[in-house]
Amino acid sequence: MSTVTTKPKLKTSAMIASFADPGQKTTSAPFGHALVKAAEADSRIVGLTADLGKYTDMHIFAKAFPERFFQMGMAEQLLFGAAAGMAETGLIPFASTYSVFAARRAYDFLCLDIAEPNLNVNIIGGLPGLTTGYGPSHQATEDMAIFRGMPNLTIVDPCDSVDIEQAVPQLAASDGPTYLRLLRGNVPTVLDEYDYKFELGKAKVLRGGNDVVFVSSGLMTMRALQAADALAKHNVDVAVVHTPTIKPFDSATVLAELNTDRLAVTLENHTVVGGLFETVASAVVTAGLGKRVVPIALPDQFLDAGALPTLHERYGLSVDRIVAKVLAELG
């Protein structure tokens, strides 16, 4: 028997990998359970998927409401065309696939069949940004950039299980189409520690701080909060503003926080092109603030395959990299 101990080898994250930290509080399949709850209250809600029910937590809904679940096969154009058709008959579809397929493969169907007639179809995109180590075929690093140009579409980038649980009934209740950047599996539960409620279209100040202001969305709000704690040990006082709705963007709340002398940093699980940073930047320029904004985002390149912790470290999304960047900015 060998007694040699080696450092655990980080493996390429599977599609179902969680980005939760070891020991972190998580909630299982928050989207699936929230959809079941919403469907119990509203008989118009139906679920569809394109051969990714198990990987988008739609299987929870399928089990609870088999007659209201529709398997469309690995056919994303059909998935979203059919979701439009169902909405035309008065139903409220939630249609799930991976973000890459929704954004890259079925764009025309989302745009013309769902967004143009402004139908209440809710697009559920798994593996947003860098949440898989499978490489560019699965990493939807530019999904928000693609979708922000689509009129009528509401874009939601939730932080954790709390956001998802609270967002689902609001997505169902809101007119017009929505796109949810799904976090699935064992999803971190973070925002229950704060005096916070998800409100569609609203940004929320999670914590105040005198030196730096973070504006973040998605899982990067979790990292922003962790980084803020870490920076406190360096005597840097950081505020965190969470902007789960990317479009329509709550410019008023964000600009009020940016219009100070604090270092402004955006944090997003998305390419630096066309996502949260540019949303904030355009709001700042439009308002004539003349304020410098530092982006923390994925680079404008196709990313490597590998283990998620490795990749988050490599591309600057880890807490350590955030802390280092902020300290460097503060000189």
Added chain:
Amino acid sequence: MTLSSVETAAAVAAPEPERIDRIRAAAYRIRHYALTMGEVQGQGYVGQALGAADMLAAVYADQLSYRADDPHWEGRDRFLLSTGHYAIGHYAALAEAGIVPVAELETYGSDDSRLPMSGMSTYTPGMEISGGSLGHGLTIAVGMALGLRLQSSASRVINFLSDGELDEGSTWEAAMGAHHHQLGNLTAMVDINALQADGATDTVLRTEPVTEKWESFGWYTQRVDGNDVGALLAAFDNIAARRAVAGTSASGQPSVILCDTKVGRGVPLLETREKAHFMRIEEHEWQICREQLTAGYEGTASA
């Protein structure tokens, strides 16, 4: 057990002559309306509208349940025009159905008209979807058929598509989906005019054998002369008979009617003109077109 098309055809009586005459008259008026609209713009998809007029007449004058004064009536059958550029023919059919006033047809393609060149649901009463980006209609039709069935609606969904749309992979995604979900309340009509934007279909992307393709995708498939009203009505009757046999009319095989049509049908001047996706018609020719259409119709109607 499934009925073969031959067995079903034998079991269903041929359409009555009066019924055929009524639909032919509707098709004749639809063709005139299309010429009226074409003249407004001086060009357009008149050839396609003339070719598809018999299909549209069979649908609107014989098959669809609708309320002309309430285009959103919940109990209506849904007719989805996937080929947005055929809107000129569809508007003509909507006028024939009383959903769009005949007098409004002359606004076709003009600024602020409810009748844009490419059909859009957000513009026109009775227009269920915004076609135009080809290969969408059948996917939406699948969802509508699923949604109606889930809500215990007796309404049917009829999707009009073109042979050019058979190039699109999404059409076949939808064809598989409709069979998988056994959408007996869904009928597709494929206008096979053998013409696409860049030329004849068999030179652009070969779609034949079309019948075998649909059969292999699990659809109840009939191929008819799409300019033969009697054949079109018989095809619809065969579908109705099969649905009656199935008992549960919203489930079972989806149906497709493959309709071979002639671009410019009913107007010899255009039937013989070099086939073009976007047909140019000289100013002085519109009256000739109308006269030829009327002469042809009256010649056969009185026979």
